[in-house]
Amino acid sequence: MRIPMTEYLEIDLDSERWHCRRCxxxxxxxxxxxxxxxxxxxxxxxxxxxxxxxxxxxYEFTFCQxxxxxxxxxxxxxxxxxxx
Numbered sequence: 001m002r003i004p005m006t007e008y009l010e011i012d013l014d015s016e017r018w019h020c021r022r023c024x025x026x027x028x029x030x031x032x033x034x035x036x037x038x039x040x041x042x043x044x045x046x047x048x049x050x051x052x053x054x055x056x057x058x059y060e061f062t063f064c065q066x067x068x069x070x071x072x073x074x075x076x077x078x079x080x081x082x083x084x
Contacts, residue, residue, distance in 0.1 A: 008071065009034060020071040027071070038069040 002010045002019065010021045011030050018027035018034035027037030043066040 023071060025071055035069050037071075039072050041068040041070050042066070043068055 001014060002012045004010045004021060008021050009027075010019050011017070012019055013030075016030040018030055018037065019025065020027060025037070027034045045066055048066050
């Protein structure tokens, strides 16, 4: 039985595997992180709008690398993350 987890991600409870909902690609064991079955795309920080809710006078910003996890076949982004 497959259960949708996000717009592009589902889990197969019978085989304990992650799958892309668009192309049904196997993304790895559900006992592990599904991101291991995706491609990592380092995004250009200039493509990301600046935060609007954070007061720059109260917080110091440090550089982080924005990344997207992409399913190889359809090129669908499953999640976006910022990593230091």
